[in-house]
Structures are given as structure tokens and as C-alpha cells.
Amino acid sequence: MKKMKLVVVGNGMAGIRTIEELLKLDTSLYDITVFGSEPHPNYNRILLSPVLTGEQTLEDIILNDRSWYEEHGITLHMNSTVTRINRARKEVMTDDGKTARYDRLLLATGSKPFMLPVPGTDLDGVVTFRDIGDVNRMIEAAGRLKRAVVIGGGLLGLEAANGLAMRGMQVSVVHLGASLLDRQLDGAAAALLQGSLHERGLEFLMERQTEAILGNGQGAVRGIRFRDGGELETDLVVMAVGIRPNTDLADAAGIHTDRGVVVNDTLQTYDPSIYAVGECVSHRGMAYGLVAPLFEQAKVAANHLALHGIGRYGGSTTSTKLKVTGIDVFSAGEFMGGADTEAITLADPVGGVYKKLVIRDDRLIGACLYGDTVDGAWYFRLIREAKSIGELRENLMFGESSIGDTGHSGENSIAGMPDTTEICGCNGVCKGTIVKAIREKGLFTVDEVKKHTKAASSCGSCTGLVEQILINCIGGAADIKPKSEKAICACADYTHGELRKAIREQHLTSIPETMRFLEWRSPDGCATCRPALNYYLMSTWPGEARDDTQSRLINERAHANIQKDGTYSVVPRMWGGVTSPSELRRIADVADKYHVPMVKVTGGQRIDLLGIRKEDLPAVWKDLDMPSGHAYGKSLRTVKTCVGKEFCRFGTQDSTGMGIALEKDLVGMWSPHKVKLAVSGCPRNCAESGIKDIGIIAVDSGWELYVGGNGGIKTEVAQFFVKVQTHDDVLEYAGAFLQLYREEAFYLERTCHYLSRVGLEHAKARVVDDAANRAELYARLRFAISFEKDPWAERVEQASARREFENLTA
């Protein structure tokens, strides 16, 4: 098949990101040619600021070096500006006489620094801050000249001013408005910022309008003059008053523009063969000047260029951060507020801290932080998730650490941490390693950090810290998304929610069928998507979808827990934590016979035999002659009980009997994540019902059910769900809640995370308030469980199922 031709105009961040996304989808569809005006391969423009200060070098910020283009068969013309598009002939022409035909054209021409329309802008010593050329000019000037004036007190202006000051120049910032960063900060935060920049030696001339740049008679700058007649002497003028989408080429070719090349939700311009992405674009009347939105655009444009035709770009919420080392400023969303909003503010001018959170209809819609931006990432996530902040509200101002985090409380302030601080306890990754990877490898997402450093790839409790580090390093460019918006893994573009929906609506019942239908990019998926797919299929179509053993991770395949030395642990089921002398005798015999190195009582009231060789597992199960405790599964684990009324003087009900009944009712249930229950005989709560997925507390008049508790990484206290009268009620309400969780939660989402996503009220409406729905949920659960057999017994009996455990010899 003859390849189509794709021509990209603009070798910058948006254009090349689109190509990267396209190559993930299809490597053989196009012959790709890239034209770029700059004499460099694609680099990370946002890191020009640290290059200007000297904190990084130009080599550090290259994103795709020349060999990348070669490896992917991309023809790259650097130092070559496209000057004309002939849409009739589908051809582009460059200033150095090249022409290229296209089937699809991608415009990614970025934006141009805006020049004030005043006399003198053509003088030697007037520069802008946009590309490597500009930075080199400023560095050269700083080595030779003494005084600099930066016109414009926005993000770029302040970063330029800071950089020149760090290189030893005397710098004054001239600003038209009354406060700095007027698009990012409110007045109070801006005043604090101005104070600390002044302490670092920057001068400010506020509310001054520049009228002319003055020359020295030999073509170089000598000063500037203001509207009010005042003058300021200087050797260098940096013009940083704003940017304009670069639409010259589109305009000349008659493509519709309106303060940007106008595109629809598929990033297509008014000419259907021409797409546009990045800062040159105007989408629903918005032109963005930040990296995060253009990455989202790149994904959608790539999807359409690859002829998949399913992505839509709906606009972006953005956040910004000033990249001046040692000064922390963060803002996101609608931080200015308006008539229909309320604001919570905290101001500590002495300590240099100011925070403002803007709320509308019980949702966080904006945040503006100065001095302490540790919680910026968290606020940004809350803004994007746009869910009710309800009970969070009281603690919102005090940050994420105030809402109970036994894992990392007290060490949540990223900015002040030394590089040697360990961030990821599981994999022993420290802050310096993460920062280095972000800078050198050009990482933008937590997933990329996970891949390159392993941080946050195990228990995930440090994900928030990694997000903060990302925000600290690259500011608003950090691509931070709630799980509900993230693609399941690199094999496909679907979120967990979309996947569940497709499986249900298309009646997909096997993994190969699902992968074909949803156009998986890899032949068999990966270790992330396959277990999730297997669960979604099994839970949506019980009895119909076949359990795919090879898509289960080792513990669920071997029905035991793998240990670090490759041996396994075996936990037989003890209903409600109750055992008998003969069971104990068998356990003791097994421990002797197989030389079990450690026998341990678990936190879930059972006995764990650790250090068993895989090949011995079936024999161990046979000798134990007890059912599997599923201590290894994303499934029902234990139902912990106290002794209750039978023996305890405080007991109000038979909590042990209730626990055993529940355990027998639910055994064999697979779920998105592990599920633990507990039943206590009175509110003294000896079985710790408050930190279980379902915790039950007996009272004189019946049973109280609590849901969504968790004693794991982050302790979550279970929330009151319902109070019921009878033993059968307990089984039905608990079962119905778990079925709702099984049907709606994402794979690996514990009940507490599921509830925080959908809201406790939702679960109550479906289970407590709606009796008919509750009965149906419970019936569906019973139906699904009816297919489950004890996995140990099955493997003891069937030779074919034992194959997993038997070794071969040569």
C-alpha cells in the first residue's frame, strides 16, 4: 500500500507530541516530513527559563534528538520556514526553496512574542523570550552589559527578569497594571510576590506605559521613555508583554482564523486535510499558552490522523506556576471568583503565605497559592474532578495531609525536602532521582515518572508526592488527571469507565474479542490491562465469560501469595476465625511434613504457612483438607469477628455466627480489589469494624452496617450505611452493596476510593432506598457466586489444573 504524506509545519512541542501520539497508534500510515524554522531538534521550551538562570543547559532540554527522527523514518528540515501553502495542489513551499506534497497537513506554528507598537523596537539590544536564539542573545548580553529592563510583569517577564538578575544584571520590571501576574494571581498574592522579588534585587515600575525605546545614535538601545515623560536608562530591553498565535501562514493560505487558527473538536481546520494543534490554535474561542492543553490536543489530533476517528477535544482547565527557584506561586481554574462564588482565604503576610480557594455550588473551582504550594496538585485534581467537596470543606485549606494519611503524614512538604528524601518507600526512590528524571527525560505525567523511576509504581501511596514534584519542576505543564479520565494503560485509549461500558453494551465476553473490538495496540495487552479486562468480563457476564487464568497475576493463578524469594504462603479458610483441634493438628502436621519455615497468626484471625515451594502447593492443600482462604485474591478475604453474646458479657448479638454466615454467603466472590469484613458484638468494636470494607456492629435492636473503611496505606474510617433488624437483612444489604461495588468500581479500586468517586449517597440510593434494586443486586451476586468452586479442591482433583505447579526435568 502506498503511504500517505503527512507534512508538519513547526518542529515544536505540539507538532512533535502529535507525531509521537500518532506513532503509538500507527507507524505505517504516513511518510512524515517536518519543517522547523529553528536550527534545533524539538526541545522543551518551558525549560528555557532554567537555562537562562544557568540551572540547566541546552542539552538537558532536548526532547527528541536527531536520531529519534531517523529511527522513525521522519524527514526533518531544520532552519527551514514554510512560507506558502498551495491548498489546491496540496503542497507547501519554504524560504530555502523546498517544496513538499501532502495528503494531510498539520499546522503547529506556535505563537509569536507580541511587540509593543512603539518606536525603537528594531534597535540592537531589544529582545524577546521565546526560543533558544533569544536565550543565547540574553546570555551573551548579560556577559557584556549591565542594566536590563523587562517590559511585562507576567510569567515570562518575571522568569526573564529573574534569569538576567541571576546572571548579574541590574534588572527593572516595567508593568502596565497595578499588580504582577494579573492573569495568574489576585492582588494579595501578587503583593507578596513583588515583595520577595524585590528582596532579591529586582526593581519594579508599576503602572507605567512605555512610549518609546530610545537609541544611542549608533543603532543600540540606551533607555526607554514612559507616557508620563519619565525615562529609564538601560542597555537591554526584554519585551515580554504577551504572545499572539502565529497565524501568518494560515492567513496567507485563506484558512479561517480568529485570533488563532480556528479548529473544531477534532482539531481540524476549515480545510478538511489540514489540522492544527498548539498555541497557534483557537478552539471554541480559546487560545492556550500552556503545554498541558496542547498535549490533550495532540492526542486527539493523532487519533484522527490515524483514521481512528473517535477522540474529541473539549477544552482544558489549566494551572500555572511561576518557575523561579525558591518562590512558590501556584494558581488554577477560576481563582478570581465572581458574584456566585465564595472564597476561603488564609493570609499570613509575615510568614509569606497566602492561599485562596474559590468555591461554587459546593465544588472547588479555583485556587491561588503563594508561599506554600504543596497542595497545588491536590487542589488542581479536585478542580478537575469537579465533585462535591462536602465533608472535605472544613479541612480543605489545611491540605491533603490533614485528611488522614498514616502513610506519609508529616512529610508532605515537597518544596523544602532535600534531594535525598525518600519519596517512594516501596522502591526506595528519592526526590533527587525523580527530579533528575523529569528534567533529563522530559517527563510530564505520573505514569512516565513511574516508568522511569519506579516511584509510585507499587503501593501508589506516594502518587500525590510525585504529582507535587512534577508541578514543582514543570509547573502547569504537569499532566495530572484523575483516574476516571486516564487511559487504562499504554495499550489502549479507553478509560476504565469506557471499557466497562463497551463490555456491557457490546456484549463482549472474551479478552481477544474485546481487544479486537476496541483496537488494542499490542497483541496480548500487558500486565496492567489483561487482569483488569479479565475481571470486567467475568463480573459483567458471569457464567458466560470464561476465566482466563493466564490473565491473572501469579497469586490468583497459583492461589497462594508469592513471597520475595519465590516461595508461597498458604492461608486456609477458618470461618469467622473459628477453628478446631483437628484442623490445628492437620496444620501442625503439614508444617512439619513440608518443613514450613514460619507459621504465623495473621491480622485476619487465621494461620499463615509461609515459605512453601510452588511445586508442593497441591500436596499441601490436599493434606490440609481445608478450603482456600483466598488470602491472595482480589476477592473476599476474611470476615473478622469478636466472640459476641455467646461468651462476652457485653455482647448484644451472636457476632461470630453472623460473621460465619456472611463468610459462607460471600466466599468465592471476585471483586475489583480485596474485600474485608468484620462483625463486632457491641459498639466496643473488638473486631475493628470501623476500618473494613463492610463493618457490622451489633446493637440491642439490630445491626448497624458501615461501608468503605480501610486500614491500609491510608486509614479510612467506614461510613454509616444503614441499620437493619434481622440476620437475613444483613446478608442482603451487605451482598447488594458489594455487588454494586463489583459492577461499578474500577479494577484495583478499594471500596473507599470507589465511594469517594461516586459518593456515599449514590450507593445508599441504589441499595438502601430502592428495595427492588437491592433484591436484584443481591440476586445477581448469588448468580455470579454460584459458578465458583473451591480453587484448592479443584486443583487437587484435576490433573490439568495441576500443570501450573509441576516442574519438568531435562
Add this chain to the structure above:
Amino acid sequence: MNTSSLQQSVWVSICGIDDIPRLGSRVVHHQGHAPIAVFRASDDHVFALVDRCPHQGGPLSAGLVHGHAVTCPLHSWTVCLEDGQAQAPDVGCVRKVDVKVEAGRVFLGLPGGS
């Protein structure tokens, strides 16, 4: 591989191809040598590697197979079945063992004379 050819390797039949589940593996014990993991990909290609992850020695045979790669069960490194190299960004390598399939039987190339 070079060392084994010096020692003269011999083809040893270990099992039929259907004794290895698709997208699964079997472990082969061979006297005096480290256990070997034999994998079968979804396209029925068969691969053999020493059953020790280059990271911390996890049993690759217990990993999840996808494409021509396996993800280690302990800390999710992904190792290429074709050459035993850990996939970027991880670095490391596990020794490959010669393997061939003939008439439905799987043979490993093992050092002879042991």
C-alpha cells in the same frame, strides 16, 4: 550460548508444546543448573530463559506473558523473551537458553555430558 557451544550442547526433549499453556510457562529443572523457564507466546513461539529476573531474582516463570515479553511477578520489570533484555527504562539481562520445536516437541539446547 558461546560457552555452551564450547561445551557442545545437545538438544534435550522436555515436553510437548501443548504441555505449556498459551501465554504461560513451565519450569525445567536440569541437574546442577539453575531452573529454566520455558514460555509459549500467543503466536506459539516458544522461548527459554534462566528463571531469574535481572532485578532481584524473581521467578520469571510466574510472570504474565504478553507479546514476546514477560512481566516479572515481584516488581513488574518487563523482560524481552527474545533476548532476555529488561525493557527500558530498566536495564539488565537474563541468560537465554536455546530452544526449538519439532513435530510438536519442545527441545532445549543444554550443555551436554553432564
